[in-house]
Amino acid sequence: MVARAVPPPALRPGVPPAPLEAGQIPRLKKNRSLGVYSRYARRYARLVTMPTTAPHALADVTASHSTLRRFLHGLPGVDAVGLEARAASLGTRSIKTTAKAYAIDLAISMVDLTTLEGADTPGKVRALGAKAVHPDPTDRTTPATAAVCVYPDMVAVAKEAVAGSSVKVASVATAFPAGRAALDVKLADVRDAVSAGADEIDMVIDRGAFLAGNYMKVYEEITAVKEASGAARLKVIFETGELSTYDNIRRASWLGMLAGADFIKTSTGKVAVNATPANTLLMLEAVRDFRAQTGVQVGVKPAGGIRTSKDAIKFLVLVNETAGADWLDNHWFRFGASSLLNDLLMQRQKLATGRYSGPDYVTVD
């Protein structure tokens, strides 16, 4: 197979459409006639080809519980075998030399360096912040990571640690990771993080409500959190490992985007199944189709379980081939990870020096 490089930023086609202003309702395309296709082709084309043409006008979708439910259940079903095969085949690309160097730097710049442990101390968060700003102190050409991701009570410490750099501070909120708390508590959690200076809020959806079919509750919760986050960008975590089916992941993605998510994120990293190429591919298709329909670009963040540079590069190939080069930027794509960064740095050192590096040459998290 021919190795295809991720194009350098200068070569990226197009500029994303201007984002909508708050409260503005996106203009919608009318349903167009599908033309000469036979009924069967029409029925199966949706399953086989990936575009998920929303069957309803999105403006009315969130008008009531039943319209929202009808919309989400009207989304085409996911061809699970096809999805996994597509994700696997994109994972076989061979990315070498200059393309690899580009991909590694890009991946480093996309890392949300994360520490979400009960044992987090201010010292650990400060160390993490220092690492986020200068991932490899021996090589100052290494790009900074995108953000550090911490619990709300550590936001102030993290903010101080990354002060004066481009690194953002993201905070999980809304009773992370279970999300099992009253809305007031969740909103207080969010306000707390924002007032401490968080640039980004990572919220979890109420999976219980989602799985019970109570989509409107989830929707309203996301909009309420969005409002509470103010200027901070909102990442919505679906915990795909708990949603059971690909259909549910597709529905959750659309639900999140309809409710105003700036990012949709796979997982908390706290359950057995985290980000996989297949579920990330599915979410990338969703953001691509959402932009095609509404003009609003939404970011994607796979989190948990991505540990090696090889995996990270596979995800970048997915992004480029599915959503497109517009998403190859840390404003629109992130990796939620902690150990991944060390592997990226070791690979970077290998490319720079020609000798394999070892864990003695990166920091212990």
Added chain:
Amino acid sequence: MSTVDRTNERLTVFKTYKLYVGGKFPRSESGRVYEVTDSKGKWLANAPQASRKDARDAVVAARKAFGGWSGATAYNRGQVLYRVAEMLEGRRDQFVREVADAEGLGKSKAAAVVDATVDRWVWYAGWTDKIAQVVGGGNPVAGPFFNLSTPEPTGVVAVVAPQESSFLGLVSVVAPVIATGNTAVVVASEKAPLPALSLAEVLATSDVPGGVVNVLSGRTAEIAAPLAAHQDVNAIDLAGADEVLAKELEIAAADNLKRVLRPQPVDDWTATPGLDRLTAFLETKTVWHPTGSLGASGSSY
């Protein structure tokens, strides 16, 4: 079809020799193999031709195994190594055949080599829980302290196995490395890798944790170079490197201060080896323990 001729005829079952990395038997990542012949040039088998990526994977596996293996009690390591000798004994005929082919020996001479190899393995197995008493111990110091020196394993050791002595030589360099708690990445003899690859099968079935020994076959220079330069390899044994290669590897190894064991002028692997190879990959840890407060008499005893 004549049934008389065919009743006893069996299809040949060719053996696919594979690498041994992390307790598994993968093919080379590069997909390459090379032809291995006996001393007269007759084809024996295709051996995997490992690449630098296989070497890298082997180092990762060896590093992963190091904690468990070095942390195991010396007694336990001795038991495990003795079990390897038991398994070798059970496969004696196979090794006699392979060594005879590889080194062009007659059957009885090859059998003597295999016996010597098993004995060598047992000899090193016995040393696991004795070496600390020989090279470690209590040091007399001028103060109220117990001062104790203990030998500690160095870490991941890359071993370039001897080229000519494909089995006895191999075991003579690998056994001392792992007996003391190091983990090894072994580059088998380029010309005669089959005994080494079969030894891997023995290791896999004798309680040696996966990754403690990793066996690579292929072009020695190609595999040894990245190992010598690897930042996560702590030591390298250059037994099987020729003069030019040994010099190159030693230069590459200098960068992260690897412990280097230069090729020794040893021709006779059958001679009793002594402790040099055991101690080559040990480092000494010395600790001071207070004996407790001194009594009025000047001693706490």
